[in-house]
Amino acid sequence: MNQPTALRLPIIDMHCDLLVYLSDVPGADMSKVEDIGCAAPALTEGNVKLQVMAIYSPTEVGSTRYAALQRDMFRQLTDSDNSLTAVGSAAQLQEAIQQPAKTGMVVAIENASGICEQSDELEEGFKRLEKIIETCGRVLYISLTHHNENRFGGGNNSTKGITRDGRMLLDYLHGRRIAIDMSHTSDALAVDILNHIDQERLDIPVIASHSNFRPIWHHERNLPDEITQEIILRKGLIGMNFLRKFVHTEDPDALLHHIQYGLANGAEDAICFGADYFYFADEKDKTRFPFYYKEHEQAGSSYSYLLERLHELLSPEQLQKLAYKNAQHFIERIWS
Template sequence: MTYKIADFHCDVLSKMLVDDSIDFGQADSDRLDVTYARLIKAQAVLQTFAIYIPEQMELGMRPILRSIDLFYRKVLNYPRMKLVRSAGDLELSLQHGQIGALLSLEGVGGLMEDLTNLRILFYLGVRALGLTWNHANWAADGVMEPRQGGLTRKGRSLVRNCNEMGILLDVSHLTDRGFWELVDESEAPFIASHSNARSICDHPRNLTDEQIRAIIAMDGRIGITFVPWFVNKPQPAVIDDVLRHVEHVCALGGEQQLMLGSDYDGIDRHVVGLSHPGENVNLIEALQKHYNETLVASFTYQNAVRFLKTNLPR
């Protein structure tokens, strides 16, 4: 059986923002993990492209808009790439054998507290949003912020507006306090696009068992990530270490809430055997030794696709 892939996080756009000469279409790039050719080889049906602005760049809308311009000019210009703004777009891309491309904003600092900017990004196709990266901004505290605060008043307003528009919320970089405040504030289920299980690898970017259970209860999604230091503290990390996180989420009841969030192109080291989408087959082969075909397909793409069909705008 050939398994398709849906991946909820990569940082191709951030690399392009730093170096506009990078070519998404280069077949075997040593500058990108995720390329057009590798997505085709991986049987990808969905790839989320994060808008992440490196900390050394200016804060504001300009680099965000530049990232979106790069997405339209250098990613969507390939024939099998299809922008996904709605459940209908996703249905069409699946029917036509295309690769759905979802835009996500990683950290809202650049919106400068202005919800008009949020609406502009929605018009341009952004459909997922992480309130923070690792540090604090006007909406919330990131997971590495020393004070470990939660959502601000303006952050709560942002959450309500995202719910109303149909922008998916992402907790992968949010503090524990912010996570639980979002549970109370959001009327829609949310995702952790690229986080693992903290009880398997004790890193603050990973989810506690209580958080995993909460996401399962709301029928949100947990994107198992390939960041080596979120997978296993002793390095190098290997694919069997990734499986331990899969097994743990399943043991907590999350077989239908588990998906993939590689973080390709956001890391400078890789899990052995998982350095780009063309190697995802190695993970699939490992999963096949432990799970039946139905579950492997659920993990690799069906759970993610089902969530988007249910929660994206119609």
């Protein structure tokens, strides 16, 4: 029997932590699918044509050194003869989508503590951001925070809004063609970011690179409706996260429900994938296992599984938008 066309659509995924794994885990191997769901063979098997590689840092002393290791790892992957290739222009993105057995990649910054620690001068942070751009070619998006608060504002586990430094970083991003990511903001910070962009008339795209919908599963990492609607209004992206903790702790089909909820609430041109694959074998909190449902645990099969499940529910155009077209159009628009 022939497989539905949906199963072999190109895929663009907006978030993974492969750079953290390769930089930080002893014996890390980009071909070890058993270690991380976005290992290079899984990306190829899953027909992933662009994978956004997060440069993640915790908010602590040494965060900028940690980010620099990942910056240099991206460059090392770029210079190596392997299945990954850097994408830094709309033309290169189009080429990556059409090229067989290759995955394009571009970096993003997950937590601005990776460019500026708590005690640094803000100007040093701007210089580190420029160094990442110089080394990696592009930065697709940046999040001000991670789970906790930092000098820029409040993360998911906080109620704090934006700070003076957060506003200054937004001002710096004006017109730079780098999106601001809402996936790790407190609700208060998300609102403050949007208000500052509007008040100062800043040219900054907004996205949620790896977040689901809070009405489907109530978790602070998932988007409340008001933020969802702002991202849609501003022609941003919302990347569906595959982590069980953010999908539903008992129902793997809830990921399908998140996608359908987004489509039913105006996100047809915004919804995409942001699987959030990372290395977790050293996790000490056993209550977090399994991190992913088996259906969603690695890129080689998860996207095709989801598209197959949705094949009878969505139109071919909706499937294409989810798989890659929404992300492609967004990236081409902000890079042009």
